[in-house]
Amino acid sequence: ETGVTQTPRHLVMGMTNKKSLKCEQHLGHNAMYWYKQSAKKPLELMFVYSLEERVENNSVPSRFSPECPNSSHLFLHLHTLQPEDSALYLCASSQEYRDLVRSPLHFGNGTRLTVT
């Protein structure tokens, strides 16, 4: 049990579908993150929320839409994705935003997304 739970674990969707990824953290952390992990590439930061406010959007296409209704929940809404968006999407949390010296990241198990 990592303290960060992601659902679903696997998702297959067509290019015209709309789906959402869910992340929940039970650690009382103030910051939550979405990362994309593609094969043979380093982890890429997509979005950061601190105290439910979006802090950064790392030039992510608008077909990815994050939502953070409270400090424990984070969603990633997906629509009209492309096959190259197939990847592992990881959610993480930390006690404070950018204070990763004293508050390391805690990751979920990820959602394996396949776009057909």
Next chain:
Amino acid sequence: KNEVEQSPQNLTAQEGEFITINCSYSVGISALHWLQQHPGGGIVSLFMLSSGKKKHGRLIATINIQEKHSSLHITASHPRDSAVYICAVRSWGGGGADGLTFGKGTHLIIQP
């Protein structure tokens, strides 16, 4: 821009062998993280280092700030150590919005 290079990219070893994974970076950092990713996908933080050496069970992490280099060692390796090991550095004022730059990871397989 900070570059993080890990070596080797892939490593296959026999159970019981001593394993070393290396991480080099190009600019000054405030902290370095070693992460472990199992085949299921989840990532676990193993160590956070800013100097010296840390040990946890059979895992040892060292960092040389002057040489901009860190190593992760596994003693008496076991098949359950099979995973991807990722190095991530927190730069002074650099990195992404999370302040981190990640390596591509080292894929370790320990055969029984």
